[in-house]
Amino acid sequence: MGKRVWQRLWKTWTIDKPAALGDWLWQILVVELAALLDRLTLRKLIALIPVAIVIGAYWHRIPLPPELMLVGDVLAYIDIFSMIFLIGFFTRVATVVAVVRQAIDFVRGGDGACADGAAQIWRSSSSCQGQSAPQAAHACQDG
Structure with a gap:
């Protein structure tokens, strides 16, 4: 009886759990990402330009004038x-x-x-x- 418990645990943790993790990763990284890219519009993409500018500026420690953020808003709308x-x-x-x-x-x-x-x-x-x-x-x- 102890052998069956270990076989069931072994099967669960070596086959079932990794398979479930793989299914979850496939769902998140492939299916959800494809759905997100299908819903992505040009306006949403352009709205991300100020975010990229801010991240790049802080990464390189460059002071930014506020006009750059307004350029992104004008492009978004x-x-x-x-x-x-x-x-x-x-x-x-x-x-x-x-x-x-x-x-x-x-x-x-x-x-x-x-x-x-x-x-x-x-x-x-x-x-x-x-x-x-x-x-x-x-x-x-x-x-």
Whole structure:
């Protein structure tokens, strides 16, 4: 009976326990790592850049400015940063387009208050055909 106990213990500690350890290592180092790599996105990878910079800097005892950490944050949230940048850009473009439209309205003699005077000059100068520009402007202003 003592021999069977030792054989069972021997089998347990030389076959079963190492096999269980191997299965556990396979699960952790292969299966879980593969699942982690499948879930890894570019944003998560870029978010690790500041961590690598900090580790490298402390390892080499290099003082770091805080701007390097902000660079990592901007890279991690590049989609949000680009949307804010595009909104600002489109706002400026809309302002320039509005100013250009007002200038074109002014020149064409649109309905704006400033355009009324320009429209009157434009209409009166069209009746003074055949004269040079300074003569037409002077003649049309007089009559």
